[in-house]
Amino acid sequence: MDAFFDPGSVAVLGASNDPSKWGFWLSAGALTGAHRRSVHLINSRAASIQGQPTFAHLSELPEVPELLVISIPGPAVSGAVDEALAAGVRAFLIISARVPNAAELAERIVAAGARLIGPNSLGLVDSANELLLAWGHFTPGSLAVGTQSGQLGTEIATLSARSGLGISRFASIGGQSDVRAAEILRSLVDDPDTAQVVIYLESFTGGSALVQAMQALRAAGKPTMILTTGSSNAGARMAKSHTGSLTSAIDTVDAACRAAGAIRLSTPGEVVELAGFFASSWLPAARRVAVISDSGGQGAIAADTAEGFGLSVEVLDPATAEKAADLLPEAGGIDNPIDLDGAGEKDLSVYSSLVDVLLADETIDAVVLSGYFGCYGEDIPELLEAELAEVERLGNIVSGHRKPLIVHSMSADSQAVAGLWERGIPSYASIEAAMRVLARAGFYASHSGRITETHDLSGTITPWGAGYTAARDAMAAAGVPVPAAVTLGRGDDLAEAIAAAELTPPFALKAGWLAHKTEVGGIVLGLEDTSAVARAHADMVARLGEGEYVLEEMDTRDGVVEILVGGRQDENFGPIVMVGAGGTETELYGDTWLELAPVSHTEALEMISRLTCYRLLTGWRGRPAADLDGLAEVIVAVSRLIASNNEIAEIEINPVRVATSGALAVDALVVTDTETSKE
Known part of the structure; x- marks a missing residue:
């Protein structure tokens, strides 16, 4: 990727003096790096562009550019590419849209031993290498952006600049006609200036390579966030089994994120929120939160909001509560959340002292401070110095405990708020943002990814023949009990x-x-x-x-719970295994969980625990607990079967009847690629 992010020379075909045209921005951006690489501007109708001499044709250049940027009308692109290939150009960034036969053009470029980003790219940026080949302005920083939607990518870059985070690299990959998202992600693993990564994708072609690239980023300590739109169920409508019809594209992307140790978000704003946390704070070990507020109402709302995001606001350990009470002698009683009840106004140091006590508690994973802190110096200038000193103490305490403190401040941009960020304490203007970020950071911390390729798939069975008997035989051979x-x-x-x-x-x-x-x-x-x-x-x-x-x-055992276990081949990410509420009401409940296949026994148990009907399996209202290990073994067997047989399109066992004495598959469906191709 060096030819794209740190080329020795760049030529802009379609350079312009008109600020309303792409050629202007590409030329101006390329010239900002002219002191570290040669820059050539090509325009057949202008002798000078932005004070620099131009060339009328590519053939007039004094050298073959390492990277050629093309921003000319779409119909003219093909001829320009042929001329450039003949001249020896080996890296193309095509900004032009509406390029005829774009797929065939990409094939010609690749066949010639060259590489292409685009067409319909919004450009490339590498802040450290002073490469700016895009529309607009980019603030240097630590967040790398890869995107299929150029404008959405620039929105992320703009929000990142406003937050003080900034951009390390920006790559608009368009339709991924040659260079794909996985290659962009791979290039970031060893990039010293990238600390966090976000990728926006509308298609996940080559999903397995994406998962591997994100796993490499996770191993390198670089959190990866995904944005996507793929909530459409169009593909699910074509499925032959409940396994296919009950799972959406988003479900599959989420499973891929869990396998990769990445996290999916919904909006550019959420990306920048979380990226800011990743850039400054320690990750929480779990989801147990202590809340401090200088307002009873704000503390109560903070606790409710925390639990709404799946965080746990538990009763304080008695020893911790006693230490907190010593710091708040006028408080009527200490609970979680802790209400300062005016103690902060009397002595600002109570904030850091109380945070120190709470972070020292091994049963607390993070502290959230909600309310007025951050406003003292803004509203009362005489208190600014004291508040900033308290910010410094908080920074030292957080660094010492290596646990996160998040602040919800009624001020969005005071000196104290800026100081909090500088000292590794994220601060947000709403309690929703603070708790949302903490919950997602906790999710990220607890999902470090897994390598499905390490599973031993020897001894798996390829089913032959159609119909229920063949499906039963395949299940039995794979180790699934059948009647x-x-x-x-x-x-x-x-x-x-x-x-x-x-x-x-x-x-x-x-x-x-x-x-x-x-x-x-x-x-x-x-x-x-x-x-x-x-x-x-x-x-x-x-x-x-x-x-x-x-x-x-017939299975006549008492206390049976009916569960669906299935697998399918996803066109992007490969084999997937699913578990859900089974029986004839499967579609009514829609209670499912899926992962990339294969899965281990432990992972299968985790899948089961994610179901709403899990409580039925563990002894709902005095019923006997079902054999979870037996059900997990069925999930493992199906995951191995779908992962080891490319001929299988879909597998479904519905129901698996699970009782205290084990799991029994009483109906099964196996759809092969041959059957699917006949449709």
């Missing part, structure tokens, strides 16, 4: 078939070739003897026709 069964062929003697299989009533009769049996009457339960089986079989054949009918022993 005893027999396949009833045309003309079989039912009594002999049942006796030969040594089946015990009651029975379930199923039309094995149907994906969703209940909706069409393709399953009959509670058959107590051979006569009942014969009647049900005759009725099904009359209604549904000849086919594969499977007779199974």
Whole structure:
């Protein structure tokens, strides 16, 4: 990527003197780095641009530029690229939009051994290398931005500048016709000036490479944040199983973020909020928060807001409460949140003393200070020096404990607030922002990523054949428990078939070739003897026709919870495994959790715990607790099966009946790529 972010020479094709045109901004930006690289401006109709001599054609340049920036009308781009390739140019940044046959153009560039960012790029910036090839102004800093939407990227850069964070690198990758997001992310791993990364993507082609790049950034200590729009369920509507139809693109991106140790956010403002925290503060070890406020009302709202974001505002340890009470002798009682009740106005040092006590408590992961602090010197100039001294003490305390302190201040930009940021104490103008950032920092800290490639997938089974019997066989071979069964062929003697299989009533009769049996009457339960089986079989054949009918022993255990376990191949991120509330109401509940496959036993248990129906599995209202380890083993088996077989498009077991005595798969569906391609 050096040819894009630190080229030895740059040429701008389409340079201009008109400030309303891209060529003007690209020329002006390129010239800011003219002292460290040669810059050539190309325009056939201007002898001078921004005080610099120009060249009429690329062929007139005194050297072959390492990077050629193209900002000319789209239809003219193809010819310009051919001329540049013939001249030996090997790196192209194409700003031009509406370029005809852009995919074919990219193929020509790559075939010639060159690289391309664009078309329809908004440009490149590298602050440390003094490279500015974009519209607008960029403040140097520590946040790297990669984006498919150039303007959204510039919004992030603008907000970052206002926050004092600034930009290390900016890359608008357009449609990713050649250089993709994963390569941009990889280039940031060893960039000494990048401390945080944000990437905005509208498509996740090559998702596995993205996950690996984000894992490398996490290992390098560089938090990565993702913005995306992909909440559409258009792809889900094409799925054959609940596993596909109940999971959205956003669910999959979130699973990829968890695997990568990254975090997905919703808006540019949220990105800059969290990036500011990452740049200045320690990460919380967990989600236990102590709240200090100089207003009872603000403290109560802070506590409610914290719990709304999934943080825990617990009762203080008695020893800590006693120490806090010593600092607040006039307080009626010490609880969490702590109300200073005017103590700060009497002695500003109470803030740092109390924060010191709370951060020293091993049961507290972070402290939030909410209210007036930050306003004293702004409203009462005589208190400014004392408040700034208190800010310095707070900074030293936080550094000593290596735990986060976040301030919600009624002032947005006082000297004290600026001082807090300088000393590693993030300060926000709303309690919502403070708690939101702390919660997300906690999520990031607790999700460090995992490497799915390290799983041993030897011994997995490739299912052959269609229908329920083949699916049952595949599940059983993979280690998933299934009930005893027999396949009833045309003309079989039912009594002999049942006796030969040594089946015990009651029975379930199923039309094995149907994906969703209940909706069409393709399953009959509670058959107590051979006569009942014969009647049900005759009725099904009359209604549904000849086919594969499977007779199974019914699961009659008490205290059963029905769970769905499935897997599918995602077009971007590869194999995925899902667990959810099962049975015929699966779609009604929509209670699911998914991860990139394969998963370990521990990870499978974590997936189960994320479900709303988890409480049913752990003994809801006196019911016996189900076998969570048995269910986890089913999830692991399905995850291994989908991860080791590219031929499988979708797997679904619905339901897995889970009781105290174990998990049993009583219906299964396997869809192969061959079946999908026939649709």
